[in-house]
Amino acid sequence: MTAQYSADFEKALQVGRPPNIRALFPNSKALIVSGKVVDRAMLAKGKAIAMAANGRNYFVIRGALMAAQRANCPLIIEIAKSEGGQKAYxxxxxxxxxxxxxxxxxxxxxxxxxxxxxxxxxxxxxxxxNAAKVEIPTMFEAGITSIAIDASHLPDDQNLLANLAINPFIPSWAGLETEVGEIKGNTGLSTVDEAKFLIQGLNAHGIFPDWIALNNGTTHGLEASDAGIQVGLTAEIHKALEPYRVNGAQHGTSGNSSERLRAIANETATTKANVATALQMISWGLEVNDYGNAQLDADGNFIKKSDAGMSDELWAEMVAHAEGKGWKKGDYKNLNLPFENKLLAQPREIRERMAKGVEEFAYKMMTEVLNARDTAPYAIEAILSAGSYDVGAKGSRIDDPALWTEARIIERAKSIVGDKGAEGNFDD
Known part of the structure; x- marks a missing residue:
């Protein structure tokens, strides 16, 4: 399609693309920006949340971009370490x-x-x-503009210390997310004390995250019900963090109803919502409900719609592959890697409907659930006001560094009351 580039867009394109993006794509008309810019746009509108679409395949990325253009809202395209790291699926x-x-x-x-x-x-x-200190710079060299450091699996003091140790390897202009409480459903819920400990310790060292992710009752991957996000707990923690001007990143949205996600937008300080499993399933052509959960038939099998997603023949091949591996429904995400090229080798009309399905679902979510419609101008304004790709930090130092030395961090952590929940692998 022929794009219409406004004067403000052209100005933002000149100053708003970070150095790594300018180096990689010197002649591009794509306005790839820091995650901070997207966060600031949501704050400017108020009670708005940006979709962070996990680009598990090409069609999800294409569809999410088309939806964002229609909704006139900035977008975050992301991939997690388990999805797209060195041991990617x-x-x-x-x-x-x-x-x-x-x-x-x-x-x-x-x-x-x-x-x-x-x-x-x-x-x-x-x-x-130690590996992160080598790997993270290579990711920014390859075009990453925002990162979530997730050391939530560790005890509170080690989580904070890991965040401090890795921060020098993250560009100061980049969007920054941190996490407290591993995402694992209704076990090991995050507490105010745990969240404040992490954010205060970072603050004392001059680190001001844009987002904090919590274990607020949701999970990654497939959900069997609409049980999920605890809005009240989320609001309570965000309220306690108000002086630090850190906003929420909501993970595991695919298991939550539109009504609950609207409550997150209206009642908490959330500005980023991750959407992964739902978009993958929709791109494939599977039937999903309002929660984005894939539906199962009477025999417990996914329901493939013949007029949506990939061809029925390729879906049958994927199912046979999964069954041959003995995979459960939650393991179907592992089909992404071995079948990406087969998906790309389908006829144009099939490829287009895969992306279109994602576009329709994402557009509805952006405009009717996350309240992100027409937030792109706010993002452009943030860039132009700063006159730079670096829009700066929201927070400022409040806490005394002398009270947050490594020894004091370890000692302070002993008094935190919290439940880390069940053991197990909750990565997705």
Whole structure:
């Protein structure tokens, strides 16, 4: 399509693209920005949440971009470490995602700002931390503009210390998300004390995250019911963090009703909502409900719609592959990597309807649930007001660094009351 580039867009394109993006795509018309810019747009409108679409396949990214253009709202395209890291189960990864987004934005004439987010960059031990110091710079070199450091698997003091240790390897202009309380459903719920401990400790060291992710009752992946986000708990924690001007990142939206997500927008300080499993299932052509959960037939099988998503023949091949591996329904995400090229090799009309299904679902969510319609101008204004790709931090130092030395962090953590919940692998 032929894009119409406004004067403000052209100005934002000149100053709003971070150095890594300008170096990678010197002649691009794609406005790829820091995650901070997207967050600021949601704050400017108020009670608005940006969709962070997990680009598990090419069609999800294409459809989400088309939806954002229609809704005139900025978008975050992301991939998690489990999805797109060194042990990925998706073909889209930390090192090619920006290239895919840039190419699609130019092809489709996308004029809304888009951030490229490395979600759930997990740090579970010293080995992970040391590896991160090498790997994270390579991700930014490849076009990442925002990152979520997830050391929530660790005890509170080690979570904070890991965040502090890795921060020098993250550009100051980049969007920054941190996490307290591993996402694992209604077990190990985050507390005010845990969240304040993490944010205060970062603040004392001059680190001001844009978002904090909580375990507020939701899960990653498939949900069997609409049980999920605890809105009251989320609001309570966000209220306690108000002086630090950190907003919420909501994970695991696919298991939650539109009504509950609207409550998150209206009653909490959330400005980012991750959507993964629902978009994957829709791109494939599976039947989903309002919660974005794939529906099962009487025999417990996914319901493939013949007029949507991939061809029925390719779906049958994917199901046979999964059954041959002995995979449960929650393991079907592992089909992304071995079947990406087969999906791309389908006829144009099939490929287009895969992306169109994602577009329709994402557009409705952006406009009717997340209240993000027409927030792109706010993002452009944030760039132009700053005159830079770096819109600065929202927070400022409140806490005394002398009270947050490593020794004091370890000592302080002993008094935190919290329940880390059940053991197990909750990555997605």
């Amino acid at each position: 998706c073909a889209v990864n930390y090192w090619n995602m920006a290239r895919i987004v840039d190419a699609l934005c130019n092809e489709l004439g996308i004029t809304v700002p888009v951030a490229i987010h490395a979600d759930h960059y997990g740090i579970k031990n010293d080995k992970d931390l």
